[in-house]
Amino acid sequence: MATYLEFIQQNEERDGVRFSWNVWPSSRLEATRMVVPLACLLTPLKERPDLPPVQYEPVLCSRPTCKAILNPLCQVDYRAKLWACNFCFQRNQQLLLPNLSTPETFFRGARSPLIFLYVVDTCLEEDDLQALKESLQMSLSLLPPDALVGLITFGRMVQVHELSCEGISKSYVFRGTKDLTAKQIQDMLGLTKPAMPMQQARPAQPQEHPFVSSRFLQPIHKIDMNLTDLLGELQRDPWPVTQGKRPLRSTGVALSIAVGLLEGTFPNTGARIMLFTGGPPTQGPGMVVGDELKVPIRSWHDIEKDNARFMKKATKHYEMLANRTATNGHCIDIYACALDQTGLLEMKCCPNLTGGHMVMGDSFNTSLFKQTFQRIFSKDFNGDFRMAFGATLDVKTSRELKIAGAIGPCVSLNVKGPCVSENELGVGGTSQWKICGLDPTSTLGIYFEVVNQHNSPIPQGGRGAIQFVTQYQHSSTQKRIRVTTIARNWADAQSQLKHIEAAFDQEAAAVLMARLGVFRAESEEGPDVLRWLDRQLIRLCQKFGQYNKEDPTSFRLSDSFSLYPQFMFHLRRSPFLQVFNNSPDESSYYRHHFARQDLTQSLIMIQPILYSYSFHGPPEPVLLDSSSILADRILLMDTFFQIVIYLGETIAQWRKAGYQDMPEYENFKHLLQAPLDDAQEILQARFPMPRYVNTEHGGSQARFLLSKVNPSQTHNNLYAWGQETGAPILTDDVSLQVFMDHLKKLAVSSAS
């Protein structure tokens, strides 16, 4: 084994797991002194082209409280056909070949088709609606032919379209202002008719079941044309909108009906509710803003001043829906395209708790939306959709560990077991979570607590083990179980701190800490979170830094920690923790993605990547620093949410002069093209599609770049003023240098 870095990468490749610590402190006390908790980023469905399917049932540990699955870490006695559970040490009979740390098992059981329920806002501008209709029609061709689709449209009213009828198209209409219980909705949709006979004729029920629901959810191959026409005829909401008013948009009720519909017809079957909305909910339960245009939608300022009168109620409504949806194993996507806010702040819990997507754009008539939407239906190397449903994640730990919680697109299943810690980090108090919608990149942060007492040392060579069991509905509609079992060495922090230190994964740690911070930020005041982060950073530096007391200049960090402070610096400035300049919706949007992306993407979000293109050589990554902004460079910045191409002053002038069109300056043309091509490459793979910004020195859009770079040169630090390098940023923010200076000072201070 070469370096920890390679080890880490191998592990990630194989198991989709990255731990903050790869050697674990063996006692509770020491573990807490490590500052960064023992935690991991788990990508349950990480794509593994090489993963062979196992066609047998998992072998379970026979201890009822354990039920861990036989795995490579177990001690196996082939002759006695016994295996010992590595979690509870139960000795089990029976044996099969355990050779994979992450096997996946398929079940052929009852196949239930995937369900896609479109919930479409019709209060859109004509061209927006047209674009959306086209996207939706297009999506029909991407769906698996046996998928069930449904359509709900809403504006002032909510219409549930019946798809089975011929001739007259039929829809059930609901008032957009009235909150209905699931029972009422099902009654009104006529879904409860067989309620009476159901009890008597139980056996017949299963066959009848699909029939009932089929009125609103039909196999796409049967009603493809029908639905295409229906979408084609979709009109803008016909109710007049008077001057100075917002259209009445019943998003809350529409979602409620969608949830109720699926709840009544296909509970615990993979289903996506896909909400397409072009503005904030303006009436009924879940309304976010009134219809008076003169009253703007809430801002962070309003929220701080407790001036957002609809926020709490609306949030409660959507939370209720999200929880119900999660209970039913369905997920909710939100595709919000509008120039102003659309209420994502209030609605965020719907995708957040159910593993749905959240997409934010300016218009449905943009490639950002169109391509993002298309990407939902992308397929993997097996030709399967990159989506899975209704997953439960069960985590088992060896007895030295307990589970503190998880942060990600999941809800607790409230399964209390012996390995559940009383201290919560994230969503805790359980060893199982439900992830209603997930894809190969969905990543959860899972936090642990070392509970082994200091006085009961772990024998040398002892290993701690964690097993992640993910049961889910594959997009091929199969039920599958994926089991990942990992083990790490224990180490005594006092004697083997170096080992532990070397096995620190600062990237994972940064992301995991960031998730904690963002998680806190949802419920706490921004400054408190920042203070907490700072304190953690300082403590970490104190613990692992090498320095002389009270001598900041002597402060050093080892390689495995060297980047960590920088991550924290950018995290502090990130939109995940700073709401300045962001609307509440934007903050919600950013946080949503941050809480579900894998490590690489999360890091990009924390600290954007900056490439520089010039005639001086091949493109190179450069510091995310104002000093990197040079006149003769082209910069390409990837913040995950934005791809910014920035032409330096000179380059911009050249381009303006048209050199790229002159044959003799073809190299300039190539230079201009290079970042575009690279950007294209990123755009291809990224979900959601980033905002693509092509700007130049002095361009208004340059702010995207300027706000991200470390303001090493500002109008304040005169020493840099007038120098040739870099570009000053007009900000009062502290630069990384200043930040580091303070950090060192505090770290070496004996006072703290």
Add this chain to the structure above:
Amino acid sequence: MNVNQSAPPVPPFGQSQPIYPGYHQSSYGGQPGSAVPPTPYGAYNGPVPGYQQTHPQGVSRAPPSSGAPPVSTAQAPCGQAAYGQFGQGDIQNGPSSTVQMQRLPGSQQFGSPLAPVVSQPAVLQPYGPPPTSAQVTAQLAGMQLSGAVAPAPPPSGLGYGPPTSLASASGSFPNSGPYGSYPQGQASPLSQAQGHPGVQPPLRSAPPLASSFTPPASGGPRMPSMTGPLPPGQGFGGPPVSQPNHVSSPPVQALPPGTQMTGPPVPPPPMHSPQQPGYQLQQNGSFGPAGGPQPSYGGPYPGAPNFGSQPGPPQPLPPKRLDPDAIPSPIQVIEDDRNNRGSEPFVTGVRGQVPPLVTTNFLVKDQGNASPRYIRCTSYNIPCTSDMAKQAQVPLAAVIKPLARLPPEEASPYVVDHGESGPLRCNRCKAYMCPFMQFVEGGRRFQCCFCSCVNDVPPQYFQHLDHTGKRVDAYDRPELSLGSYEFLATVDYCKNNKFPSPPAFIFMIDVSYNAIRTGLVRLLCEELKSLLDYLPREGGAEESAIRVGFVTYNKVLHFYNVKSSLAQPQMMVVSDVADMFVPLLDGFLVNVNESRAVITSLLDQIPEMFADTRETETVFAPVIQAGMEALKAAECAGKLFLFHTSLPVAEAPGRLKNRDDRKLINTDKEKTLFQPQTGAYQTLAKDCVAQGCCVDLFLFPNQYVDVATLSVVPQLTGGSVYKYACFQVENDQERFLSDLRRDIQKVVGFDAVMRVRTSTGIRAVDFFGAFYMSNTTDVELAGLDGDKTVTVEFKHDDRLNEESGAVLQCALLYTSCAGQRRLRIHNLALNCCTQLADLYRNCETDTLINYMAKFAYRGVLNSPVKTVRDTLITQCAQILACYRKNCASPSSAGQLILPECMKLLPVYLNCVLKSDVLQPGAEVTTDDRAYVRQLVTSMDVAETNVFFYPRLLPLTKSPIESTSEPPAVRASEERLSNGDIYLLENGLNLFLWVGASVQQGVVQSLFNVSSFTQITSGLGVLPVLDNPLSKKVRGLIASLRAQRMRYMKLIVVKQEDKLEMLFKHFLVEDKSLSGGASYVDFLCHMHKEIRQLLS
């Protein structure tokens, strides 16, 4: 202008001043022959039959009575004067009878108003020829009814004059006509009673009889009088009357009744036990003296015949009861009026003119007062004081049909545009400019005829006055010269100060299992496809401005988007019936032509879509709510056409229980059957009215649907209810489609408010009809069509002035079917009187009955039916007693004297009393009663007339060639001959009764079967055969149907068949199975009541 001025002969308005002179002329002027004038007059007064009850001794009496007549005659002249509307107080007594005389100046001075008064009333004058006795006096001597003939005013043209006076006929003569039959010879009464046949014949054969009787009548005059009223044709014929008179002498008549009661009354056992017995007793009591005789008669029926011996041939048959021919006959009255007034236009120039009967075809010329087609009053002469009014008990009411349809010969009201300032109105009472406004100060100001306020004339409206004080342009301006006209309303008269959008029709179709099963939905959808081309349109508009929308429903509602741009209609289901709303706006209400393809497609598909429905439950209130909300959303008024099949039991607002309980009938709780189950519908209706949403309801029930509750909204929104029990396409299709077509096509005004203003002194206090009132003066009508009437009752709040009379102005603000906001104004000037006789002489019984029926039908909502009936009887008795006491010539207490104008009051009232609502038969369902109840509420006078007293037409009596409608016969089984075929209609039902021994040839040519037995009982359609009889009958049926608001489904009834029971129900002069009194019995009862009041 000038031309115009000159044109009108006598300025109608001026009248009041010019009074006498003018008036005469004007009133009669219109008519061609001098003779004419009388005619009209006569019409009313027509025949005044008198009923006398003579004591047994009657005979002896008779003479004296006859004596009386002369007196009356004398007075008669005076009468005329009275008649003149000019309210000369003196005249009144008059015995208007003389009226005709009017012309004769001399006549007017009736010296003494005295005696004459009473009897004369008979307005003989009318048709000179048939001097009608002013009043009908019936003498019910003791038990007998002797027709006391009203003395026909002799003076009247024909020199019957004397007879008039006869009226006095203390019963004896003329009038007795009606009763006469009985009376014939004293003895005769009895005899007659017993054997109608015998008696009748004589009667019919008027001439001979008359003659024969005459002598006895002593008063030759009577004869005439009698005759007058009774056109020969009719059984009633004058002559018979006379007979009675003769008879009068024989108080015997009394016996008949008695007899009935007692043993002999073979017929039906005393139905209303209370009545009969009471009756008897009273009689006895009253007759104290007579009592003696009675018994004697009573006992020995046989004896009766003896009496009969007199003039008429004594009849062997046992007497049964009074001879129906002797009592006032509606047929006769109608016939007389037709003959006398049908030929001349009714010119409205004169104040207080009583129009011809509704059963008479006449043209109207508007010369300043609204046509009787728009307004009819119970009396055209109003008592000046409330004391008088109270005394008379005659309800003062007007039956107003603001949007009545006119025959093509009459012009519809002119539309007047007063420009931006809007119609000119009185500043104080807000009355609209009308012909009765008085211009003063050279035309610079005008004095309001209602409140006397003097207003400035706006400069743009100024016009000079001519030497008579009339505006020079009076005849150029409809509002100054006509009784009815329209103003264009300005935006001030519009809701929210916005001109209205064109109204909309929404068709809301029940598609539950029942509706589908019966084929209703398919039929309806098919029909609507073509019917939508006939939506009402304004004037010469190319296409209707009305937009249409469609909803189907069972326990949820389905709205349809039929926007023209769609390839297919879209259905939108609303299941949230608890909280109804409209799911769409654009595309719901559409122009028929633009969206034709989509609508057709929809109507094609609706029956298919629900063909397999299993849904049996329906909702109702949410449906209306939805329609109303749709109109609200579209910001327009309109009409909902609901096609509904069953009791709405689905869980929803307005859900109903089956609460039908026949056990409640005749209990104090019976009223609950007429009351809505829940208040929800009233609330809903209120909302509908606010939105101008009128609801027409077509019901197709198989069982109880609670019409009382379901009809609340239609009733309060000015809509109509149609009910087709046990609907089957084969049998009921024609009726339903015909009603539907008519209903959809009829012109409707929307979002209307009606206000009736009156001269100071009286005030509109009560309103009946299909509308809603949120305050005490404004009648709010979500919709109002040409068939709907509003009945308004007036009460005094001050004295009226004889000279200035009383003016009514009905102003209706509405939105036309093209969306134009208009005001329709109807003005009517009435006379005022200080003498009760004038009141009685200018009454209109048909209108009175219309009012009383409505009053009673409303009463059942709050009082036990028995109470309501008693109230009616009491009121009727009071009216007649007041007349008897104050206006009739003195005569024996045993004499029943009826004012000429009201001689049909008892028979009609009896019809009301025994109608299904007030006295239900066993086969009448609760729904039927509720249905009829609400139907009657907005009926006009013509409808109530035929509804309560059906028309019975013999088909085979008159020669086949004759093209005119055969003369009707009285609605009594006795009038049916088993060798004939009859048609009976009452506006809702149509029966063809086939006698058991009808000639085979007739059967063959009418039914295409060879014998009576092969005729299918209950047949609904006559085969189309190419022979004169078949053509004639079918033609007649078609013409009858065309006259009525609703399609009457034909039912063929064979004599002696079980269906005959149904038919007999409509023979209203007979005793009904449900206990309704026969005409004769009721008359006796009424007489008894009157006597009680008088004593």
